[in-house]
Amino acid sequence: MATLEEITQLISGLALQLKAQPPTEECEQSSSLDLSIAKLTQSLNLDDDDDGASTSRVLDTALSLMCFKAPQVFDSVLEYSVKTIASVLSSSVGCKVFRLGKEEVLRVGSSISRRDCFDLIDVVGGDTLSDLEERGVPSLLLLHALLRAAVSAPSCRYLDPSMVVLDADLSARRSIAASKLVSHLPVELSSVNDKVPLRLLLWFLDPLILKRDISEMLQETMNRPFLSLPKELHERKDWHSILICLVLSPAMFTATRALLHDWFLLTGLRSILQLLIDLVSVVLDVISIPTRWGISMELGSKLPFSSAYYPYNNVWLRSLAGPISSEGLLQIVNWITDFKQPGPSINPSAAKVAFLDHKSLWSLAISFPSWFYFASVLVFADKSFKEVLYLEGTVGENAAVRYLAWILNPFDKTRQDLLSGNLIKLARHWTSKQVVSSVQETRTLGLKRRLKKPKVDDISKEGFTFGNQHGCQAISLWLQEYQNTAYECDFDPQVSMFFRWIPLGIFTGWCSSDINESGCEFLLHYAATGTMLHSVRRNEGFAMKDAIAGASLVFNLTDIVDRMSESLFETVGIADSYICKVKSRTARYLIKCVQRLTQPDACEVAGVQTLLDLVSRLEKWRTRGQEVALIEAELENAIHVLKSKFSST
Incomplete structure (x- = not known):
């Protein structure tokens, strides 16, 4: 292995070469071929008192005749100097057994201490790497060798076999050294010979x-x-x-x-x-x-x-x-x-560490939101939807509310039980309202049979149509009861976005048309903002931040439903039909949010880049699954208006 002194000498030599001015091509072009041949002939007739300079002239002239330029030779010298230094640094990393007193010690890593590695980075990380990059000489090899040596360097120094000195408090120097190298990191993925990438x-x-x-x-x-x-x-x-x-x-x-x-x-x-x-x-x-x-x-x-x-x-x-x-x-x-799980008497701080930190099972579960939305769907799923999913009885419902309660409160079993029971009551309350509405409508129409619920893949050519059973008033009354459940379980529904997302299962899980457009908008606005949408007006009813939050919710919900449908349904046709129905229920609310973002102040408030991203997401949303015929014209017009803003900007 090379010593620190040898490596320092090599780097100093490289720095001197970089500071030297290489010959220019203009100077070379001034010499004619005849002059080159004459010099070659003269140099071959060596005199006895020649000091050896003629040998150098022979090499220079021969290289000139072979069309090698002096700058090329200079760069080649630099390149091989870099490769030599990198090889020496790489050879410093390895495994070695040595004696420490009477014991044998295995040292894994660099033979250069961490402190000495930082000294090398101070030298190389200054002008040397920048000069190499300016000359067009590959510097990644040297940068990789420096980083590898520094990362594998031990935090202690062996002054002699019986004395070990710990290099303490090197964090400040580590950050300074890293900051000198990070500016030389390429934008794209960079590695040397399939080794560890520089960024890593x-x-x-x-x-x-x-x-x-x-x-x-x-x-x-x-x-x-x-x-x-x-x-x-x-x-x-x-x-x-x-x-x-x-x-x-x-x-x-x-x-x-x-x-x-x-x-x-x-x-x-x-x-x-x-x-x-x-x-x-x-x-x-x-x-x-x-x-x-x-x-x-x-x-x-x-x-x-x-x-x-x-x-x-x-x-x-x-x-x-x-x-x-x-x-x-x-x-x-x-x-x-x-x-x-601990009871309510456990120290809250200890419960947070055990059940909420990044090592907890809860942290892993919230990284896969499809299960949360699927549980929300099961809570409010009607009989026809459960038949499609081959669910029987209340097994799916009970498991779903237990999972949702655990997500909302992972460390209090008592609160979980309370919330589970309340969710079941609220779900049945909503279902009973639906049954009553259906019976009243049946009696009004004078029919003697129950209204037939459409199948999952039963979509007319005109697209999805909404029913009239549940609108803003029914949704508002139900959500007020729902929020009371949150207060009873001691958490703020406006702060807990998980709590606000549970009611989305009302229309993502139903296969019938029991919610009208205004009811869907009311649910989506509550899930996106945590506030009630008391009056569904046109653009003036939406604040800019609410429009952004609402549109983002629709896009994310569609993505999750798309991933869910890949697992839930047997055929692609049924899955596309399900996605289309969810898109139909969210379409009007999405259009109102987007129309707010097409207003004259949108570029100034939201920013041009936000609107560019919005166009990209809208085009992807429109082509996901089947088209939504109800809003196709409005959607096309919104995209056109947004694109016209960019051209004018």
């Missing part, structure tokens, strides 16, 4: 860089509420690089989940939870099908198993990440029931 090495050197990268990603997703994160992670070079590094390192992915989870617990912001959900989904997708994300089969074969990303029972991960089914939900609920 920087994360290991200084975890604050990982925090900075995730913070910047979160900030952009918050500023762009209609951003499609999977699309950005696939197409955007810097984010794609972050994604691949998270895939390659379960430790860093776990640290990222912990970071986002803690931020979510502190703020309760939906945007943080959405980023966490999307990252989990995309990372598992990359592991499952790496070629879909542009990863070679060779690199894909080196990806760790998905179970390495979670410190939980593998059965939990397979169940939550697997297909949605009533049997799967029942199994998950059985695990929750068997899991030992």
Whole structure:
């Protein structure tokens, strides 16, 4: 292994070469071919008192005759100097057995101490890397070797076989060293000879860089509420690089989940939870099908198993990440029931750590929201929908309310039981209202038979049509009872977005047309904002922030329903029909939100980038499943208005 002094000498030599001015091509072009031949002839007739300079002239002239330019030779010298330094640094990393007193010690890592590595970074991270990049000489090899040596460097120094000195308090120098190198990090994924990517090495050197990268990603997703994160992670070079590094390192992915989870617990912001959900989904997708994300089969074969990303029972991960089914939900609920939970007398802080931190089962469950929405569907599903899902009796309903109650309050068994019972009562109350309305309408029409409920895949050519049983008034009265349940269980329904999302199962699960347009808008607005929409007016009834929140809810709900339908239904036709019906129920509310965002002040308040993202999401939403004939013209007009704003801007 090379010594620090030898490596320093090599770097100093490289720095001197970089400071030297290379010969220019203009000077070379001034020399004619005849002059070159004359010099070659003269140099071959060596005199006895020649000092050796003629040998150099022979080489220069020969290179000139072979069309090698002096700058090319100079750059080649620089390139091989870089390769030499990188090889020496790489040779410093390895395993070595040595004696420490009477004992044998195995040292794994770099023979250069961490403090000395930081000294090398101070030299190289200054002008040397910048000069190499300016000269067009590849610097990634040197950067990779420096980072690898620094990451694997021990935190102690062996002054002699009997004396070990611990290098304490190097965190400040570590951050300074990392900051000098991070500016040289390429935007795209960068690795040397299929080794560890540079960004990942920087994360290991200084975890604050990982925090900075995730913070910047979160900030952009918050500023762009209609951003499609999977699309950005696939197409955007810097984010794609972050994604691949998270895939390659379960430790860093776990640290990222912990970071986002803690931020979510502190703020309760939906945007943080959405980023966490999307990252989990995309990372598992990359592991499952790496070629879909542009990863070679060779690199894909080196990806760790998905179970390495979670410190939980593998059965939990397979169940939550697997297909949605009533049997799967029942199994998950059985695990929750068997899991030992503290009573109300436990210290709240201890309960939060045990049941809410990033290592908890609850943190894993909220990363897979399809189960939450599926449970909400089962609570309010009618008989025809349960027949499609092959559900019998109240097994699905009881398991669903137990799961929802656990998500809302994972550490208080008493509150879970209270909330479960109330949810069952509210669900039956709603169903009884539906039955009464149907009976009254049947008597009014003078019919002697019950109204026939349409099947899941029964959609007319004109599209989905709404009934008249339940509108704003019925939904408002029911939601008031629903909110009283929240207060009885000691939590604020406006703060708990999980609580606000449960009623979405009323119309995502029903296959009939028992809710009219205004009733659907009322439910969606409550789920998006936590407030009652007392009057459904045109554009003037929506604040800008409510319009953004409402449209975002519709897009996310459609994505989740799309993933659910892949598991729930036997045929693609039934699944597309189900998605179409959900889109039909959300269409009018989406159009009103979008129309608010087409107003003259939208560019100034929401921003041009937000509207660009909105157009992209609208076009994707329109082509998902079957078209919604009811709003096709209005949707096309809204997209046209938004695009015209961009051209004028």
